[in-house]
Amino acid sequence: MNIKEYFSSLIEGTHSLIKGMEVTGKELFTKKVTEQYPENRAELQIPERFRATLQFIYDDEGYHKCIACKTCERNCPNGTIQIITRMVDLPNGKKKMKLDKYIYDLGSCTFCGLCVTTCPTNAIEFSNDFEQAVFRREALVKQLNYLPEKEKPAPEPKPAAAKPVAKVDEPKVETKVDEPKDVQPSQEQKETE
């Protein structure tokens, strides 16, 4: 490198350094967007539709709507869901298949949403609770039906329907119209004739 090239590269480097410092200097005065997690956990805004983990939808009384049809299990492309069922005897003597365990492996879920969109009873949904980190992979396998199974109360018998009252026809009253009797001409009429 001769002296000319040396100074040329020195000027080029200084120019590049000033350019970089200019970009850095601008950032000193722009609005900060860095999230100070977990200190800001209380103010964190997680989008409502963010898919963090699959969960059961329980109503206020602790009932879920899963009918153990296994549609979600069949539609899951990578075997993330395992439905374990059991047969129960109904009061009417019939048998019915019911959900025993709904097993979901968060570690293999790709969050495609096929299970949620194909469920015929809208029994499952995605939660946006993003804090799902664990120390062991086995801890990512969850049983989603975590509440104790409750039997729905038998429907109350319907009150006996009131017997229809037989309709009694009103007796028909025939109004008899008297035939006009022979009218005798008056004296005045006789005189005119």
Ligand code: SF4
């Ligand atoms: S979650 Fe839905 S699709 Fe899956 S077994 Fe239950 S009812 Fe069927």
Ligand code: SF4
């Ligand atoms: S989101 Fe997709 S991969 Fe995850 S459990 Fe549902 S169907 Fe399977």
